[in-house]
Amino acid sequence: MRSDRKRAWARGVAVLLAAGCATPPAGTPVIARVELLGDELGFWQALETSPRVSNDDALHALFLLADGKADYASFTARLVAARERGWVAEDATVEAEGAATVGLVAVAICQVVPLERGVTGQLFPQAPRWCTRDLVFHGFMPERTASQPLHGLELLELVGRVEDWRAVHAGGAGS
Amino acid sequence: MNFALALCFATLLPLQETKPEEKPASPAAPVVAPAVAPSAAPAPTAPIVAPQVPVVAPLPAGQQQVLQALVIAVDGRSEWKRADSDKWKVAELNDLLDPGCEIRTGLRSTLSLRVGKNATLVIARSSRIELPVIVQDGAVLRTRAAVYRGKCDFKVEAVGVTSDFQVLTPSATLAVRGTGFSVAWGGLTGLAVAGVDTNRVRAIEVNYLAAQRTVFVSASGVTTTQIPDPVQGALYLTVFPPPSPDRQLADGKFDPSRPPPPPPLIPDFKKQQQIDHGGSDIGIDLNSGQENAGRPPNHG
Numbered sequence: 001m002r003s004d005r006k007r008a009w010a011r012g013v014a015v016l017l018a019a020g021c022a023t024p025p026a027g028t029p030v031i032a033r034v035e036l037l038g039d040e041l042g043f044w045q046a047l048e049t050s051p052r053v054s055n056d057d058a059l060h061a062l063f064l065l066a067d068g069k070a071d072y073a074s075f076t077a078r079l080v081a082a083r084e085r086g087w088v089a090e091d092a093t094v095e096a097e098g099a100a101t102v103g104l105v106a107v108a109i110c111q112v113v114p115l116e117r118g119v120t121g122q123l124f125p126q127a128p129r130w131c132t133r134d135l136v137f138h139g140f141m142p143e144r145t146a147s148q149p150l151h152g153l154e155l156l157e158l159v160g161r162v163e164d165w166r167a168v169h170a171g172g173a174g175s
Numbered sequence: 176m177n178f179a180l181a182l183c184f185a186t187l188l189p190l191q192e193t194k195p196e197e198k199p200a201s202p203a204a205p206v207v208a209p210a211v212a213p214s215a216a217p218a219p220t221a222p223i224v225a226p227q228v229p230v231v232a233p234l235p236a237g238q239q240q241v242l243q244a245l246v247i248a249v250d251g252r253s254e255w256k257r258a259d260s261d262k263w264k265v266a267e268l269n270d271l272l273d274p275g276c277e278i279r280t281g282l283r284s285t286l287s288l289r290v291g292k293n294a295t296l297v298i299a300r301s302s303r304i305e306l307p308v309i310v311q312d313g314a315v316l317r318t319r320a321a322v323y324r325g326k327c328d329f330k331v332e333a334v335g336v337t338s339d340f341q342v343l344t345p346s347a348t349l350a351v352r353g354t355g356f357s358v359a360w361g362g363l364t365g366l367a368v369a370g371v372d373t374n375r376v377r378a379i380e381v382n383y384l385a386a387q388r389t390v391f392v393s394a395s396g397v398t399t400t401q402i403p404d405p406v407q408g409a410l411y412l413t414v415f416p417p418p419s420p421d422r423q424l425a426d427g428k429f430d431p432s433r434p435p436p437p438p439p440l441i442p443d444f445k446k447q448q449q450i451d452h453g454g455s456d457i458g459i460d461l462n463s464g465q466e467n468a469g470r471p472p473n474h475g
Contacts, residue, residue, distance in 0.1 A: 041254050041263070041281050044301060048324065064282065141363050142401075153362025156324055160301040160361065163282055167300075 026054035026099040026149070029075070037073065040064055050152030058100035058155065062087065062108045065159050086111060086126055103128025103146030105155065106135050109162055113169075140165070230335040231292045233314035242291040242309040244272040251284025253298070272306065279303040280325070291318055293334045299326040315339050326359040346400060350380040356392070365400030368392060 030036065030046045043064075047057060059078040063070035066085075072078040075096040082088045087108040094104075110117070110131040115138055121130040128146035135141055140161050141154075150158075234240060246266055253266040258275025266278070266286055280286050280302050288296045291309045293316050298304055302325020310317050314336045320327070321343040331340050331351055342349040344360045347368075355371035356379055368381055372395040379392040383403055390398050396405035 041252070041279050044281070045279060045303060048303075068282065151362050153324060155362075156301060157361025157363045159282070160299075160325060163300045 024052070024099065025095075025097045026050065026052040026057075027097060029054040029056035029096055030152075031057050031060045040069075044156060047152040047156060052099040053150045053152055053155050054096060055094050055098050055100045055104070056096040057152075058105055058150070059087075061155060061159060062105065062112070065162060066108070066112045082108070089126070099149040100155075101128070101146060102132050102141070102144045102148045102150060105150060105158065106131035106146065109140070109158070110134060113162055113165060138165075231311075231316065233336050234311055236313050238313060240311045241274060242311060243274075244276065244288045244290045244296075244306055244309060246270040246272070246286065247289050247295075248285075248287035250286070251281060251300075253278065253280040253284050253286040255279075274309045275305070275307055277303070277305045290320070291316055293332045293338055294318055294340060295330040295332075296320065297328040299328070301325050302327060311336075319343065322358050322360050324360055324362070326357065328355070328357045330355045346385060347381055347383045350382075352378050352380070354378070367397070367399045369397045370395050 030050060031043065033046070036043045036046060043060065047053065047061070050057065053061075056075045056078065059075070059082050060070050060072075063072065063078065063081070070078075072081060079088065079094060083090055085108075088094055088104065107126055107128055110121075110125065115134060117125065117134050118130070118137070121127075121134045124130050132144060132146040136143055141158055246268055249266050249268055254263040255266050255270065255272055255276050255278045256263045257273060258277070263279075264270075272278070272288070278286060278288075278298060280298050280300060282300055284300055286298045288298070290296055290306060292311065296304075303323045304325070304327055305321040305323065306319070307321060308317055308319035315338075316334070316336055317339045319341050320329070323345070329340075329342070329351070331338055331354060333354075338351075340351040342351065342358055344358065344366055346360070347366045349356075349358065349368060352375070354374055356374070357367075357369045359367045366381075366383075368379060370379055370392045374392075374394050376393040377391040378394070380389060381392060381398050381403070382389045383400070386403070388403060390403050390405060392398050392405050397408050398405050399408065402408040402411065
C-alpha cells in the first residue's frame with residue numbers, strides 16, 4: 001500500500017537522521033595501553049593521532065594538567081574523581097569510549113585555572129556552554145560549541161595554551 | 176598740580192613690588208660623606224669590548240661535516256631518541272644529539288639546544304620536534320628542524336658562512352634569513368610565526384602549503400594560519416577596520432558622527448568588488464559618468 005511505503009520511507013529517514021546526527025564513538029582509548037599509564041610524554045605523543053579524543057583520554061589529560069600526575073588505574077576511578085571535582089555532573093552518562101566534547105574539557109579547565117568569568121559563567125560555573133564561551137573569550141580556543149568533539153592535536157594545543165596562561169599569570173615553571 | 180602728582184605717586188607706590196626681605200642665608204648643613212677607606216682606590220672602568228661574533232671557517236668544496244646538537248639547559252622533563260631507535264632517553268645536560276633525533280617535552284618543561292655551529296633552540300612545553308639535518312657543506316651551514324606540535328624559539332646567528340636554515344611544520348615551511356623567531360603549531364589554530372624586532376626586512380619566508388601562498392615576515396612581524404599577511408595582522412592589532420564607505424554623505428564627504436546604515440539583506444557584490452579591488456571610486460557605481468556611453472558626443 002502507498003501509505004505503508006510512505007511510513008517505511010519516513011521510518012528509514014528518521015533512523016538515518018538519528019544515526020547521522022549522533023557523534024560517533026572515539027574508539028579504544030589511548031590510555032588503555034598499560035605502558036602509557038606512567039608515561040606522560042608517551043601519552044601525549046600517542047594522543048596526536050587520535051581523530052577523536054575519548055572521554056577516558058580526556059580525563060587522563062585533564063588530571064595531568066591539573067595535578068601534574070594521573071595515578072588512576074581505570075576509567076571508573078577517573079570518572080569518580082572527576083565527579084568529585086565537579087568536572088562531570090553526577091547525573092551525566094559518560095562512557096570511556098565516547099567522544100569527549102569541548103564542553104567537558106572546558107568545564108574542567110575553568111576550574112583548573114582561575115579565569116575571570118562572565119556574568120552568566122558566574123551564575124552557571126559548571127555549564128559546558130558558558131565554560132566554552134569563556135574559554136573562547138579568553139583566547140584559549142577559536143569559536144567552538146560545547147558539543148563538538150576534539151581531535152587529539154586540538155586537545156594538546158589547548159593544554160599547552162593553559163600551561164602558557166599559568167606560566168604568565170601564576171609564575172609557573174616551563175614558561 | 177603738585178598735590179595731584181604727589182597723590183598719584185602715593186597711589187602708585189604700593190603697586191610696586193616689594194622685594195621680600197632677604198633673610199640671611201643659613202649655613203648649609205654639612206654633608207657627611209660616607210666613610211671611605213683611605214687605601215681604597217676608585218675601581219678602574221673595564222674597557223667595553225664588543226662581543227666577538229663567532230666565525231666559522233668554511234670547509235673545502237665538496238667536503239661535508241655532520242654536526243650535532245648539544246643540550247645546554249633542561250627544565251622539567253624532556254626526552255629524546257635517536258633516528259634509528261624506538262627507545263626514549265631522558266634529556267640531561269650536555270647530551271649530544273645526532274641528526275635525525277626526535278625531542279619531546281612534557282608540561283611545565285623546556286629544553287634548550289645548541290644546534291650545529293650557528294643556532295640555538297628553546298623547545299617549550301608540550302612540544303615535539305625533530306632535527307633531520309645538521310650539516311656543514313663546504314661554506315654552507317645546512318639545518319632542518321621539523322616542528323610537529325608545540326612551540327619552539329629559534330636564534331640563528333651570522334657566523335661568516337652561508338646559513339641554510341629551514342623549519343618544517345605540518346602546514347607550512349619556513350626559510351630563515353634573520354636572527355630570531357618563534358614557531359608554534361597546533362591543531363586548533365595551525366601555524367603562528369613571530370619574528371624578533373632585530374630581524375631585517377623579509378627575514379623569514381613562510382610558504383603555506385595548502386594555500387600555496389608565500390609571505391615574508393620582517394622584523395617583529397607575525398603571520399598565522401588565520402591571518403597569513405603580517406601587514407594585515409598588524410593592522411587588525413593596532414586599529415579597527417576602516418570605516419564603511421556607506422557613511423559617506425551625498426557630497427562624498429566622510430561624516431564619522433553618522434551611524435552606519437544597517438547591512439543590506441542582499442549584499443551588493445558589485446560594490447564589494449570595487450571595495451576589494453581598491454581605487455579612488457570606492458562605493459561609487461562603476462557606471463557613474465558613463466551615462467552618455469554609446470551616445471554621440473556633444474559638439475556644442
